[in-house]
Amino acid sequence: xxxVAVLEQSLPEDPAARRRRGIPRGAWVGIxxxxxxxxxxxxxxxxxxxxxAFTTTGGxxxxxxxxxxxxxxxxxxxxxxxxxxSVVTSLLGGFFGxxxxxxxxxxxxxxxxxxxxxxxxxVLAYFAGVPLAFAFIATLGRYGxxxxxxxxxxxxxxxxxxxxxxxxxxELAYVYFQVPLMVLLITPALEGLRPEWREAATGLGASTFxxxxxxxxxxxxxxxxxxxxxxxxxxxxxYATSYALVGIYVNLVPGWIQQLISGNVLVxxxxxGLALGVEMIVVIAVxxxxxGLLQRRxxxxxx
Amino acid sequence: xxxxHRQPAKRTRGMALAVVVAGTLAIALAASSxxxxxxxxxxxxxxxxSGGGLSAxxxxxxxxxxxxxxxxxxxxxxxGVEISTFEKLYGIKVNxxxxxxxxxxxxTAVQDLGSQSRAPDVVDIGQSYALANASLFAPYKxxxxxxxxxxxxxxxxxxxxxxGGYVSIxxxxxxxxxxxxxxxxxxxxxxxxDIALDDPPTTANSAxxxxxxxALANGGSLANIQPGITFFQTLHxxxxxxxxxxxxxxxxxxxxxxxxxWDYNNAAETGLNKAKFKxxxxxxxxxxxxxxxxxxxxxxxxxxxxARLWEEFLFSPKGQNIWLEGYARPIELPxxxxxxxxxxxxxxxxxxxxxxxxxxxQAQVTAAEALIAKEWAASQS
Amino acid sequence: MAILVLAxxxxxxxxxxxxxxxxxxxxxxxxxxxxxxxxxxAALGGSLVTSxxxxxxxxxxxxxxxxxxxxxxxxxxxxLALLVESISVLPIVIPPIVMAAGLATLQSHASAGLSNLIFxxxxxxxxxxxxxxxxxxxxxSLDVGVRAIDLRTLVDAARSLGAGWTTVLGRxxxxxxxxxxxxxxxxxxxxxxxxxxxxxTLLYTTYPVELVDTGQAQLGVAVALSVLSLAITWMLLLxxxxxxxxxxxxxxxxxxx
Numbered sequence: 001x002x003x004v005a006v007l008e009q010s011l012p013e014d015p016a017a018r019r020r021r022g023i024p025r026g027a028w029v030g031i032x033x034x035x036x037x038x039x040x041x042x043x044x045x046x047x048x049x050x051x052x053a054f055t056t057t058g059g060x061x062x063x064x065x066x067x068x069x070x071x072x073x074x075x076x077x078x079x080x081x082x083x084x085x086s087v088v089t090s091l092l093g094g095f096f097g098x099x100x101x102x103x104x105x106x107x108x109x110x111x112x113x114x115x116x117x118x119x120x121x122x123v124l125a126y127f128a129g130v131p132l133a134f135a136f137i138a139t140l141g142r143y144g145x146x147x148x149x150x151x152x153x154x155x156x157x158x159x160x161x162x163x164x165x166x167x168x169x170x171e172l173a174y175v176y177f178q179v180p181l182m183v184l185l186i187t188p189a190l191e192g193l194r195p196e197w198r199e200a201a202t203g204l205g206a207s208t209f210x211x212x213x214x215x216x217x218x219x220x221x222x223x224x225x226x227x228x229x230x231x232x233x234x235x236x237x238x239y240a241t242s243y244a245l246v247g248i249y250v251n252l253v254p255g256w257i258q259q260l261i262s263g264n265v266l267v268x269x270x271x272x273g274l275a276l277g278v279e280m281i282v283v284i285a286v287x288x289x290x291x292g293l294l295q296r297r298x299x300x301x302x303x
Numbered sequence: 304x305x306x307x308h309r310q311p312a313k314r315t316r317g318m319a320l321a322v323v324v325a326g327t328l329a330i331a332l333a334a335s336s337x338x339x340x341x342x343x344x345x346x347x348x349x350x351x352x353s354g355g356g357l358s359a360x361x362x363x364x365x366x367x368x369x370x371x372x373x374x375x376x377x378x379x380x381x382x383g384v385e386i387s388t389f390e391k392l393y394g395i396k397v398n399x400x401x402x403x404x405x406x407x408x409x410x411t412a413v414q415d416l417g418s419q420s421r422a423p424d425v426v427d428i429g430q431s432y433a434l435a436n437a438s439l440f441a442p443y444k445x446x447x448x449x450x451x452x453x454x455x456x457x458x459x460x461x462x463x464x465x466x467g468g469y470v471s472i473x474x475x476x477x478x479x480x481x482x483x484x485x486x487x488x489x490x491x492x493x494x495x496x497d498i499a500l501d502d503p504p505t506t507a508n509s510a511x512x513x514x515x516x517x518a519l520a521n522g523g524s525l526a527n528i529q530p531g532i533t534f535f536q537t538l539h540x541x542x543x544x545x546x547x548x549x550x551x552x553x554x555x556x557x558x559x560x561x562x563x564x565w566d567y568n569n570a571a572e573t574g575l576n577k578a579k580f581k582x583x584x585x586x587x588x589x590x591x592x593x594x595x596x597x598x599x600x601x602x603x604x605x606x607x608x609x610a611r612l613w614e615e616f617l618f619s620p621k622g623q624n625i626w627l628e629g630y631a632r633p634i635e636l637p638x639x640x641x642x643x644x645x646x647x648x649x650x651x652x653x654x655x656x657x658x659x660x661x662x663x664x665q666a667q668v669t670a671a672e673a674l675i676a677k678e679w680a681a682s683q684s
Numbered sequence: 685m686a687i688l689v690l691a692x693x694x695x696x697x698x699x700x701x702x703x704x705x706x707x708x709x710x711x712x713x714x715x716x717x718x719x720x721x722x723x724x725x726a727a728l729g730g731s732l733v734t735s736x737x738x739x740x741x742x743x744x745x746x747x748x749x750x751x752x753x754x755x756x757x758x759x760x761x762x763x764l765a766l767l768v769e770s771i772s773v774l775p776i777v778i779p780p781i782v783m784a785a786g787l788a789t790l791q792s793h794a795s796a797g798l799s800n801l802i803f804x805x806x807x808x809x810x811x812x813x814x815x816x817x818x819x820x821x822x823x824x825s826l827d828v829g830v831r832a833i834d835l836r837t838l839v840d841a842a843r844s845l846g847a848g849w850t851t852v853l854g855r856x857x858x859x860x861x862x863x864x865x866x867x868x869x870x871x872x873x874x875x876x877x878x879x880x881x882x883x884x885t886l887l888y889t890t891y892p893v894e895l896v897d898t899g900q901a902q903l904g905v906a907v908a909l910s911v912l913s914l915a916i917t918w919m920l921l922l923x924x925x926x927x928x929x930x931x932x933x934x935x936x937x938x939x940x941x
Contacts, residue, residue, distance in 0.1 A: 033753070
């Protein structure tokens with residue numbers, strides 16, 4: 001779900017941290033319970049995933065699981081679909097999210113529109129997973145409200161080849177939570193564009209386009225790019241929505257992981273599922289590190 | 304799964320030692336108390352008689368108080384009625400875990416949950432899954448054991464067939480203009496996005512049987528399931544095949560207007576949806592394929608007496624007639640017809656079959672399952 | 685303006701459709717049939733109780749673990765603030781399905797005793813992991829709350845009056861970061877009531893898993909339930925912002941006095 005949304009609240013550095021250097025003796029004891037907890041309950045499952053991905057069932061080191069994920073067409077196509085769905089929905093979510101946020105921000109801070117969209121985005125960004133999937137089936141399923149409505153005006157959605165329980169359906173459902181997430185992520189940056197900058201630019205003879213190109217775009221670019229990265233990670237890790245919409249046999253990486261670890265008696269492919277898991281972690285880790293770097297740049301103008 | 308192959312010795316030795324000590328103590332205690340009261344250890348009883356008779360079994364099962372079944376859908380061969388009747392009869396609470404699960408998920412649960420109190424006590428699985436996992440099950444023979452034909456049971460009593468049916472085509476007439484009555488018709492482009500299996504054939508016996516039926520229609524045989532895989536590959540490629548499992552909600556919501564599934568499941572859907580649309584059931588004219596499911600008791604069943612009582616109940620005429628009411632063919636049907644214990648009203652409900660099917664042998668089942676496991680995923684990508 | 689119309693159709697459409705769909709009964713007439721069915725669904729009730737128990741326990745452990753850590757780091761280890769915060773964000777990198785894979789493997793390797801001890805109940809098996817999943821946002825909202833107050837002065841004052849650390853945490857700091865605690869708690873509860881992947885993989889029937897099962901068997905009932913879930917989440921968030929605002933205004937009044 002939209003748990004990555006929390007990263008939106010970036011924390012400015014505590015000035016006190018710079019003043020008091022050095023760690024008081026014995027003070028580290030205070031974080032021992034926290035660290036131990038993370039080590040056991042995050043480290044434990046993580047260790048199992050990594051260990052299982054790199055070893056055979058007999059316990060010896062192997063690269064077989066990873067090479068299978070690269071060579072077998074079904075895993076390759078699942079990775080392609082997962083990446084595709086993440087890119088498409090983050091671009092769509094990003095585009096409409098920025099557009100919507102712009103419309104709202106220009107309406108002025110006290111307009112009722114701002115309040116409605118603001119609180120709505122907050123709720124909808126968390127409206128992912130199972131309930132969202134069911135709402136979409138109720139709308140665009142064969143007996144869905146929108147399907148029936150379109151049928152009355154002569155558009156047969158079923159015959160057009162559209163199926164809500166397909167990857168296209170999943171994409172549509174993902175956009176539903178990606179847009180509000182982008183609105184939440186980008187609004188602070190849009191608010192940070194000071195009116196004086198625009199006045200200064202036009203005062204110096206810049207056109208609207210010139211202002212956007214030379215002032216607004218460079219200031220906003222890191223924030224938008226960072227937002228897109230978070231949206232990407234969000235879609236890449238998401239599974240509950242597609243699971244409720246299509247089922248465990250959806251051709252996405254998480255679907256394959258669940259199939260493989262639930263296991264088939266005749267072929268022991270647990271290790272391949274774990275290898276796919278490691279690959280997912282690597283993809284998201286790269287995205288998050290990139291996000292962290294961009295975030296630093298993005299906040300530079302917004303203090 | 305992997306737990307059987309890998310040696311976790313290094314990482315769990317200390318814990319294992321503690322458990323062994325505690326376990327030994329527990330067994331010693333249990334043994335002494337058991338000896339004192341003369342109670343039977345039902346987890347090793349191979350029949351009700353060997354454990355002290357049916358009334359002793361009922362008493363022990365009531366004392367356990369719960370029974371864990373898994374993947375028994377309410378409308379599947381009337382399992383809902385089986386469960387509620389059993390609960391009322393013996394006052395034992397039945398937990399139905401993952402009601403719409405597949406045979407493979409049942410096996411995984413037995414393997415992964417070990418001796419946990421939430422582990423399934425009994426399973427009801429496809430033939431191939433019973434054959435491949437016989438070591439997970441406890442030998443037991445129900446009172447009606449001799450009424451079950453020799454070909455339909457494990458000589459050691461680790462599994463035995465319970466009920467069966469024919470692969471059929473269910474169809475929503477409000478969406479589909481002309482319902483297909485054969486596999487040959489299904490390649491028609493008018494069925495774009497219409498045709499579904501009830502689950503993936505790699506984990507569900509019902510869908511596996513659907514593929515096998517398609518094989519029979521396309522030049523395959525009980526010894527050759529390959530044409531069935533190719534048939535669904537074509538359907539997938541042409542866009543007629545829907546990935547969504549044709550489960551009750553997908554049928555009710557119209558997501559899967561044509562579903563290949565057991566006749567008893569499709570027949571149940573007709574009644575469930577009659578207010579909304581007409582759901583027709585046809586045994587394909589070009590393939591008559593039938594198969595039985597297999598009942599088995601988890602060797603580590605947390606409620607061993609309740610597990611055995613459940614099987615006794617299912618194989619009594621009462622339990623067998625409930626399956627019959629759910630449009631399935633109970634294994635004891637022939638002997639019940641002979642003895643007159645069959646419910647005549649329910650017997651008439653059975654979907655008509657033109658050509659009686661031949662059942663695959665155990666070796667054929669195992670070979671076909673192996674091929675599906677190997678080929679299916681690649682054929683669908 | 686076009687975007688506003690588009691957004692209204694796209695976002696309100698499914699909500700309105702879901703409400704309308706949930707009112708369609710199996711007998712073809714409109715009514716509350718799907719909602720009354722919910723009341724008779726014992727499995728659903730049981731799974732909701734399970735999930736609420738997990739939610740309560742997860743929230744309690746999360747707060748007991750996180751609040752002292754946040755306070756301690758801000759007070760005594762400001763140099764390590766960034767490091768501890770980075771650790772708290774780590775779970776984001778691991779998708780729930782991968783976490784589930786790790787736990788399933790752990791379960792199949794565990795000795796019989798350990799597996800009976802932990803994995804026989806969803807309460808003992810899922811709670812520890814859900815605390816981990818809640819960590820990134822719980823840590824951040826608590827941190828924001830703690831930094832908004834004058835921690836050092838409060839603690840020094842309380843300590844000089846003879847208060848022990850438990851009293852300082854429970855009676856001095858906790859009331860002052862109430863909004864942050866409520867936010868962290870509500871996000872944790874929302875997470876527990878929505879997490880389906882790990883519970884499903886480990887074969888526990890929690891409320892969201894039961895919701896998926898219901899959706900495969902009776903779609904109308906599942907849609908009705910989704911409508912209710914959304915309404916409840918919305919009210920929960922509203923209530924928290926309301927309580928939060930009240931807390932804030934009281935603090936302002938306190939300053940005026």
